[in-house]
Amino acid sequence: MESVLPGLFRIEVPLPQSPLQTLNSYVFRGKERHLVIDTGFNREECFQTLSTALRSLELAPELTDFFITHLHADHYGLVSRLAHPSSRIFFSRPDAEVLETWEGFEPMIAYAGMNGFPENELRQALAQHPGNKYGTEWIPGLSVLRDGECIHYGGYDLYCVETPGHTLGHVCLYNPEHRFLISGDHILGDITPNIQCWSDAGNPLDDYFRSLEKVDHMDVDLVLPGHRSLVRDFHGRIAELRRHHEARLREIETILAQGGELCAYDVAGKMTWDIRCDRWEDFPVAQKWFATGEAIAHLRFLESRETIRRSASNGKMRFHIC
Numbered sequence: 001m002e003s004v005l006p007g008l009f010r011i012e013v014p015l016p017q018s019p020l021q022t023l024n025s026y027v028f029r030g031k032e033r034h035l036v037i038d039t040g041f042n043r044e045e046c047f048q049t050l051s052t053a054l055r056s057l058e059l060a061p062e063l064t065d066f067f068i069t070h071l072h073a074d075h076y077g078l079v080s081r082l083a084h085p086s087s088r089i090f091f092s093r094p095d096a097e098v099l100e101t102w103e104g105f106e107p108m109i110a111y112a113g114m115n116g117f118p119e120n121e122l123r124q125a126l127a128q129h130p131g132n133k134y135g136t137e138w139i140p141g142l143s144v145l146r147d148g149e150c151i152h153y154g155g156y157d158l159y160c161v162e163t164p165g166h167t168l169g170h171v172c173l174y175n176p177e178h179r180f181l182i183s184g185d186h187i188l189g190d191i192t193p194n195i196q197c198w199s200d201a202g203n204p205l206d207d208y209f210r211s212l213e214k215v216d217h218m219d220v221d222l223v224l225p226g227h228r229s230l231v232r233d234f235h236g237r238i239a240e241l242r243r244h245h246e247a248r249l250r251e252i253e254t255i256l257a258q259g260g261e262l263c264a265y266d267v268a269g270k271m272t273w274d275i276r277c278d279r280w281e282d283f284p285v286a287q288k289w290f291a292t293g294e295a296i297a298h299l300r301f302l303e304s305r306e307t308i309r310r311s312a313s314n315g316k317m318r319f320h321i322c
């Protein structure tokens with residue numbers, strides 16, 4: 001456990017078997033009530049680490065509230081196990097709606113199939129999906145926070161900043177006085193936030209670029225991200241993240257210019273990935289899933305800019321340069 005500022009602590013929660021390695025959970029210890037931001041997977045190793053740390057900080061469970069930056073299992077998975085009946089659990093409206101209208105993974109599975117994900121790998125991908133393995137189906141009564149609303153813990157004002165992209169309902173918390181931003185997975189330092197798309201309804205990469213632009217206007221000296229080390233060069237990191245996705249977009253245009261018509265799965269197989277596998281065929285299925293989701297997000301963005309088009313035949317969508 002690390003003390004970040006007076007009354008603000010960082011707890012590194014292990015994420016076994018995840019390439020993310022650990023999750024940063026942040027704790028505000030207040031005079032009346034306390035706040036825990038993000039929780040780790042719903043699995044024993046995470047529970048042991050976090051509950052031990054909360055006990056050592058002497059936080060009474062009935063006085064502890066939770067804030068979830070976004071609806072991914074490594075962030076919200078444990079909340080229903082840690083929460084006391086009198087805990088408040090803060091969520092964004094869009095992510096709360098996803099929970100309330102959740103129809104399971106089938107729509108995503110069908111969409112992945114349309115994007116060329118092979119039938120025989122789909123069930124395996126679902127079995128290994130962290131949301132399926134380490135999520136929770138039940139979350140006790142949610143308190144919805146909207147953009148600009150403020151909560152107070154440990155002597156800090158924490159303003160909710162909606163930052164869709166990594167998920168539709170992703171939210172950060174901003175403290176203008178001490179100029180820190182709890183960034184969830186919107187801004188990460190050592191790794192790049194994964195931007196995935198699993199339906200034709202949205203354009204997550206476009207959302208993400210807008211959300212980068214939105215926070216770039218803020219004065220921030222210290223970023224407290226959801227994974228790995230703290231970030232101090234806020235605007236520099238935003239510029240790097242933008243360049244990363246712009247390079248990705250150009251890479252995909254090049255792939256399509258050479259490859260004719262391709263499904264998102266095949267585009268993902270030709271993109272460069274920072275993973276210890278030489279060949280796409282050797283990627284673990286779970287990594288192929290995330291890579292395909294990322295490819296779709298970039299394809300949707302290019303499609304919205306009318307630089308590529310899709311065609312559909314035999315239940316599969318393929319993309320080509322305009």
Ligand SMILES: [Zn+2]
Binds near residue numbers: 072074075185226227
């Ligand atoms: Zn995460």
